[in-house]
Amino acid sequence: MRPGSQRIGTYNYVLGVRNWRSLLASVHNCTPWNSHRARLLEIGVFKGTIRLPLKKAINNAATPEHMSHQEAATKTPTTERPTNIADIPASLLQQIFCLLGPKDLVISSATCRAWAALLGDAASNLHWRRLYLLRWSLPASHPAAWPGSEGRGWQFAYSNKMSALSCWDAPIKANFMNGHGGAVKCVKLCPSLNLLVSGSVDRTVKLWDLSGGVFLQSSLLHGGTVRCVSADRGMLVSGGSDATIRCWWALPDGDAPNAACPFLLSGVQPVKLSGSTAHTGPITSLQLLEQHMYSGSWDMTVRCWQRTDRSLQPSAVWSYGDWVWSVAARGPRLLVAAGKDLFVQDATTGQLLTTIDGVFGGNGAALEATYNGQLAFTGGSNEQLLMHDLRAPSKSPQSCLTVWEGASNSTITGLSFEDPWLALSSSEGISTLLDLRDVLKKASRPQKLSSGKKAREPRRRLLGGDMPAVHTVDISDRWAACGTEEGVIRTWQSGIDGGCNGGSGGRGGHAARYRGASSTGSGAV
Known part of the structure; x- marks a missing residue:
């Protein structure tokens, strides 16, 4: 699809975002608003699809306090009627994109090459960082240093995280670690370091090789x-x-x-x-x-x-x-x-x-x-x-x-x-x-x-049952671990035997990233 070409359904969906009133008010303070209002309302894909409350919000935000709606209408430029999405100013699009969630950003980047390029800049990368930190803790290393991130480090990190967490719907591998002389009271997973840290009644802290299960x-x-x-x-x-x-x-x-x-x-x-x-x-x-x-x-x-x-x-x-x-x-x-x-x-x-x-x-x-x-x-x-x-x-x-x-x-x-x-x-x-x-x-x-x-009971995945009392639990990416009264640490790894749609290469990797970014989580709260 060449730059500036239209995808009508996607375009209407992307611009149908919430918070229009605050968005338009902020743009009114820094851009020639009447010109932008005319462009948004006159683009052909909007005709017959824009809802009256949205049109009213646009008009209210675009009209200066000292000017009536009739006066503002007479000052609206009526020279050329833009019919292409490329006519929307980049400054306006950037502010729209900063209000969108992961699903909307993915759809926007697939609308045309011009939008894809705009969503690959530093401002969009910071927005992806904000979306990531609304849902998860900071990754162990900065995403810009990850191979394959190609300048979109935080979008890459978000996609990888969703891919890893989707693996819990796939087959899992269980393991256990013996070595403590008493009940395990605490565990901490560090998958990026391939480490598990544990503490026990035996008064020691132990480090374990996470993937190998070795002390x-x-x-x-x-x-x-x-x-x-x-x-x-x-x-x-x-x-x-x-x-x-x-x-x-x-x-x-x-x-x-x-x-x-x-x-x-x-x-x-x-x-x-x-x-x-x-x-x-x-x-x-x-x-x-x-x-x-x-x-x-x-x-x-x-x-x-x-x-x-x-x-x-x-x-x-x-x-x-x-x-x-x-x-x-x-x-x-x-x-x-x-x-x-x-x-x-x-x-x-x-x-x-x-x-x-x-x-x-x-x-x-x-x-x-x-x-x-x-x-x-x-x-x-x-x-x-x-x-x-x-x-x-x-x-x-x-x-x-x-x-x-x-x-x-x-x-x-x-x-x-x-x-x-x-x-x-x-x-x-x-x-x-x-x-x-x-x-x-x-x-x-x-x-x-x-x-x-009482909420409808959520879907459960039982990791382990019929154990002695479990004192602690932790989950991180594709790993989960717990510590038991008998001094045993049990671990579970998801995405075994190719049952996960992870990966960053090829057509399957792109589809997995799209599905991951479209999932609903606390970032939407």
Whole structure:
């Protein structure tokens, strides 16, 4: 299709976006609006298809406050009547594209070569980055450095992520790892490093080769049970019952004894965060971000640490009236599970935004949230998995849905979210994946949520059953893992035996990327 050629159905669909009023008002401030209004309304593909509310919105936004509609109409250029989509100014198209979701962007790039070229520039790449981070955490390496990205790094990353997560509908491979001398309390997957990190009642942190299921290293003994771990490409941290956070930084390239593993744990004393500026009770939750680390403890506080070059500096502390079970920083919000209540705070200032009372049973709390910070998932000894709408005003009743119910007297011990899959572990010895696509689609319309109602039970994929109590679970890309009471780590890998439509080359790869970007997830919320 040559540049500027028309695809009428697609064109009408793309320009039928929401938020037209705000879009047109913003363009009115920086462009000769009457000219653009004439072009949009006079292009032949719009005739007979534009809805009256949209036409009214265009006219209202295009008319200056000091000028009547009749005066504005007389000043509208009527020289040449454009009939080609190439006549729409690039500045106007760019602002339209920045309001579109993944599905609409894919359709737009297939409309004509001119639009495809416009969607390949730096501004569009930043928009894809924003869409990616609304659904998932930062990838371990910058997408621009990925082979095959061809200048569209974040679109490439988005497509690869959707391709990887679609593999959970395909056959999976199960494995297990033995080596801990007690119950495994925490696991963390790092697929980009081919590593799994685990912590146990035996007071050690262990590193495992993820794909091979082979033990790599073990730390020196902690002063108590290792209750939480977190890791990224730059550092690894653990928290234990001895109220101490231990830190290992990645070694520079060439200094690591094993090229495949950037951390050295065996026989090395880690940096310890303890004393007057640290926690005074068992550490229950750790989360590493690009510039910060959050830690929660049974000393009823959450602490924020500033990440600098190979050091962590305390920057803030917030107190609560009960034990802190879990901490999750998502988007602009910091979520804290303390006692039976969920506290929602501003992630930057720590200001309390709202409190949701009584969502946990009191004997433990599992907490997760979408990465845009709009929805939270909670579970505990009350046997229910609840989804909370955090977009509600602070003084209004929070909307929530019951997403899943466990067996009587069971406790939800762990949650891990990789949009659209929510991994869940339970004291009754199960580890399962919940497909939340339909639930998230319903949540995109807040008026459809009402407190206390039960959602249609999501599609489930049982990973493991008839196990001893499962204490923790994690999911990342094509991998899921859990830790059990018997000291065994179980892992699952999706997309085995060619059952996944992944890949970036050829016709099949293009179709997979198109289907992936068209899927509905929390990015639409």
